[in-house]
Amino acid sequence: MNYFLLLLLTFFSYRSGGDRLFDGSPLYQDPDLDLDLDLSAVLRRVDPRFLSFTIDASLASEERFMLLLRSQRIRTLATALSPAFLRFGGTKQDFMVFSPQRISKLPPHRAVLPHSPCSSVRLPWWVEQRLKQDWAQQQLVLTKEEQQNQYNQIHFTELTVDLLHSFSSCCSLDLIFGLNALLRTAENSWNSSNARSLLGYCDSKQYKMSWELGNEPNSFEKKAGIRVDGNQLGVDFTRLRKMMSEFKLYRDAGLFGPDVGQPRDRRADLLERSAPDVDLYYVNGRDTSLEDFLDPDVLDTLALKTNEVLERVQQESPGKPVWLGETSSAYGGGARGLSDTFVSGFMWLDKLGLGARLGLDVVMRQVLVGAGSYHMIDDDLDPLPDYWLSLLYKRLVGPEVLKFQLVSDSGRSKRVRLYLHCANRKSYPGGAVVLIWMNLSRKPVRISLPALVSSSTVDAFVLQSNQPGEEGLQSRSVQLNGELLKMVDDKTLPELNGTQFPPAEHLKLPPYSLGFFVMMDARAPACS
Numbered sequence: 001m002n003y004f005l006l007l008l009l010t011f012f013s014y015r016s017g018g019d020r021l022f023d024g025s026p027l028y029q030d031p032d033l034d035l036d037l038d039l040s041a042v043l044r045r046v047d048p049r050f051l052s053f054t055i056d057a058s059l060a061s062e063e064r065f066m067l068l069l070r071s072q073r074i075r076t077l078a079t080a081l082s083p084a085f086l087r088f089g090g091t092k093q094d095f096m097v098f099s100p101q102r103i104s105k106l107p108p109h110r111a112v113l114p115h116s117p118c119s120s121v122r123l124p125w126w127v128e129q130r131l132k133q134d135w136a137q138q139q140l141v142l143t144k145e146e147q148q149n150q151y152n153q154i155h156f157t158e159l160t161v162d163l164l165h166s167f168s169s170c171c172s173l174d175l176i177f178g179l180n181a182l183l184r185t186a187e188n189s190w191n192s193s194n195a196r197s198l199l200g201y202c203d204s205k206q207y208k209m210s211w212e213l214g215n216e217p218n219s220f221e222k223k224a225g226i227r228v229d230g231n232q233l234g235v236d237f238t239r240l241r242k243m244m245s246e247f248k249l250y251r252d253a254g255l256f257g258p259d260v261g262q263p264r265d266r267r268a269d270l271l272e273r274s275a276p277d278v279d280l281y282y283v284n285g286r287d288t289s290l291e292d293f294l295d296p297d298v299l300d301t302l303a304l305k306t307n308e309v310l311e312r313v314q315q316e317s318p319g320k321p322v323w324l325g326e327t328s329s330a331y332g333g334g335a336r337g338l339s340d341t342f343v344s345g346f347m348w349l350d351k352l353g354l355g356a357r358l359g360l361d362v363v364m365r366q367v368l369v370g371a372g373s374y375h376m377i378d379d380d381l382d383p384l385p386d387y388w389l390s391l392l393y394k395r396l397v398g399p400e401v402l403k404f405q406l407v408s409d410s411g412r413s414k415r416v417r418l419y420l421h422c423a424n425r426k427s428y429p430g431g432a433v434v435l436i437w438m439n440l441s442r443k444p445v446r447i448s449l450p451a452l453v454s455s456s457t458v459d460a461f462v463l464q465s466n467q468p469g470e471e472g473l474q475s476r477s478v479q480l481n482g483e484l485l486k487m488v489d490d491k492t493l494p495e496l497n498g499t500q501f502p503p504a505e506h507l508k509l510p511p512y513s514l515g516f517f518v519m520m521d522a523r524a525p526a527c528s
Contacts, residue, residue, distance in 0.1 A: 032448040032506065033416060034407040039433060039452065039524035042422075044401040046356045049174065051363060051393055052085035054326060055164075056370025057092035057154075057178060057215075058142050065138065066160050068131050068369065069167040070123035073381045073490040078368060080391055080493055082172040085210075087325065087364050088164055089178025089259070091146070091223070092154060093215045096180050098198040099155040118170035128381075136379045142371045146333065151223060158201060165207045174210065176256055177202075181214030181236065182224050190236035192243055203247045210254030212325075213240050216261035216279060233258055259325045277325030277364075278309050282347055285330030285339065285373065290473060293329065293343045294440045296414040299350050306358050321361040327351065328366045334374030342385045342465040343473040344374075346417075346438050349389060349514055353419030353436050356401050365390065378476070385463075385478040388485045389514070392461055392496060396434050396516045398422040402526055415440040416447075416509065422527035423518050428459075431523040434516050439509035442470070447507045454505045456521040459498035463515045473512060 059065050068074060078086075123131075145151060161177075168175035179198070183191040190213070202209065217233060220226045228236075237255065244250040261279040280302060283292050292298050313322050329339045329347040338344060348365070355363045365386075367375050376387040400422035406413055416439055423432035433453070439445050465472030466479050478485055481499045488494055498518065507517055 032446050033413055034448045035418070035435075035450060036405040036407055037420065037433075037450055037453060038403040039522065039526055041403075042400045042526045043403045044356065044359055046399045046401065047361050048399055049083045049085050049362060050356060050399060051081070051352060051365070051390060052087070053081065053365040053368045053376070053390075054087040054089065054370070056090040056367045056372070057088060057096060058090060058371040059369065060096065060154055060156050060160050061092060061138060061142060061152075063156055063159055065131060065135055066163045067123060067127065068135065068381075069163045071128050071381060071490075072122050073487070074369060074377065075118075075167065075171055076487075076491055076493065077377060077381075077383055077387065078167070078171040078173065081394055084173055084394075085176055085362060085364065086168050086171075086173040086368075087176045087178065087212065089176070089212060089215050090326065090366070090370065091151070091215060093178035094180050094182040094220075094223070095151045096154045096156055097183075098161075098194050098201075099157055100197060100201055101157050118166070132379060132381065139371045139379075143333065149222065161198070161202060161207070162205075165202075165205070165209065168209070175208075176210045176212050176254065178212045178215055178259075179240070181217060181228070181233075182220065182226060184226060184228075188226070188228070188232065190239060192239055195240065196243055199243065199247055199250060203249050206249060208249065208253070210256060211240065211244065211250070212255070212257045212259060212277075213237055214257060215259050215326075217258050218260055256323070256325065261326075261331075277323035277362075279326040279331075279366075280305050280309075280324055281328060281331035283330045283335070285332040285335040288330055288335045288338065290338060290343060290470075293338055293347060294415075294473075296417075296440065299347065299417065302351060302354055303358065306355065306360065310359060322359075323362040323364065324351075324355060324360055325362075325364050326366045327363060328374035330374065333372035336373040337474055339372075339374040340378070340384055341474045341476055342478055345385050345389045345463065345478075345514055346440055348386050349393070349436065349438055350417050352393060352397075353417065356421070357419060383485075383487065384476055385465075388478050388480070389463060391493070392463070392480075392516060393436075394424075395427055395496065396424055396461065396518060397436065398424045398434070398527070400527060402433060402524070416445050418447075422524065423520075428518060428520060430528045431525075432518055432520050433522045433524050433527055434518045435507075436516055437507075437509060438514040439511060442511045444511055445509040447509065449505055449507060453519045453522045455503045456519040457503060458501045458507070459518040459520055460501060461496075461498045461516040461518075462510065462513055464510060464513045470512070 179195050183194055185191050217228050220228055241255055256277055259277050282298055310322055313320050329344050369377050376384055378384055398421050402420040404420045406418055419436040421434050423434045462481055464479050465475045466477040466484055467475050
């Protein structure tokens with residue numbers, strides 16, 4: 001009997017007063033976890049594009065790989081996650097140099113018609129297959145480069161820009177292009193001439209986009225032997241903003257950053273300038289373990305790191321928004337067999353819930369496609385568990401964060417992670433709320449609902465591995481309400497339907513599961 005069927009049975013057994021499985025043994029011997037909800041007011045409101053994602057600049061390590069962005073499959077998957085920001089950046093962005101060519105000189109197989117209808121730029125299947133095979137080999141080259149800390153310069157042409165703009169506009173995404181901040185003068189100020197050339201080309205094509213300068217400037221010394229402090233970075237950003245103002249199209253465009261990686265006290269000066277976004281991860285992908293991904297203490301480190309950043313930014317610039325500009329489970333390219341499997345979802349969903357509650361404006365997932373093991377799409381362009389989790393979050397969760405408290409005397413509650421939002425009004429009527437939940441335990445857990453929502457019909461979305469027990473935690477497949485999730489075809493995603501339950505006083509969380517309970521009739525004043 002799979003765990004979702006167990007969930008169904010216990011729901012209906014409680015409706016009839018039952019409290020036991022068929023064998024007569026008590027199902028829940030531990031005390032219930034009690035919820036205390038406040039549905040009267042919104043605690044915080046995040047950007048509708050709160051869950052956003054990145055394409056790693058490593059995809060342009062050979063420009064032909066950018067053609068993968070013409071894949072119908074990738075476009076279908078990306079479009080389903082809109083509205084969202086799409087950040088093109090990462091370590092390689094600070095080694096990229098725009099080397100424009102006249103379009104007429106591009107070889108025929110590289111020519112792109114940027115203003116063609118979206119349906120006319122799809123990648124031929126045989127080209128896609130070859131690129132996927134070659135990209136898998138290219139990732140080995142990129143991994144070796146990172147391990148040796150020796151990064152080769154990348155020269156990109158109009159093709160990369162055209163493909164990115166076509167991809168983002170056809171998928172209804174807001175593009176943020178990461179500029180190279182390691183182009184420095186002899187005086188260590190930013191050399192903006194290459195960026196001016198790029199902005200000039202984009203302006204001539206009327207490509208609407210935002211900009212970011214530099215990726216993790218706190219690691220410049222390690223990567224390139226160059227140190228840039230907060231004051232100099234502020235001067236560089238001012239220069240970029242002034243240059244943007246010279247182009248009518250970019251006069252009021254977004255300028256984001258600095259993108260600071262795992263900020264520590266000795267480089268906290270980088271948070272004092274411009275509008276920062278930070279890169280926060282839980283663990284080092286090179287030495288982490290399955291236990292880390294299920295450890296509540298590891299998950300709790302995010303709150304500590306985030307609060308430190310928020311406090312520092314508010315001291316220097318009250319009211320300035322802070323983003324997680326690049327984030328996933330494990331830094332260093334992720335942890336193979338963990339970051340790309342079902343167990344990664346606990347870290348990802350907890351980060352979304354916690355980030356919204358603490359006051360982060362946007363959380364950008366590293367990465368939709370690119371090098372590493374933390375991608376949401378595998379090398380064959382099939383969605384991994386974190387993609388399906390992200391898609392459900394987009395469809396079910398609204399931007400309004402609500403206040404609640406978990407009342408429990410048991411240490412068991414640390415392995416149950418809960419967050420509360422208004423439900424997405426594109427999917428549910430006003431007044432509905434959604435409980436985001438995770439059970440990191442190998443035992444089922446029962447939650448008691450307060451009277452104000454226990455009379456509501458519940459739309460349940462339960463995500464579990466396609467394999468039972470701890471063995472299933474490292475599966476690359478996921479089930480929704482007992483059904484395996486996979487694409488129907490390159491243009492079609494499956495129906496993501498919930499299972500509706502009648503009103504009940506308790507909710508049951510199966511072992512090693514996560515998901516969403518939508519209280520459809522909650523009539524929350526904050527969500528009306």
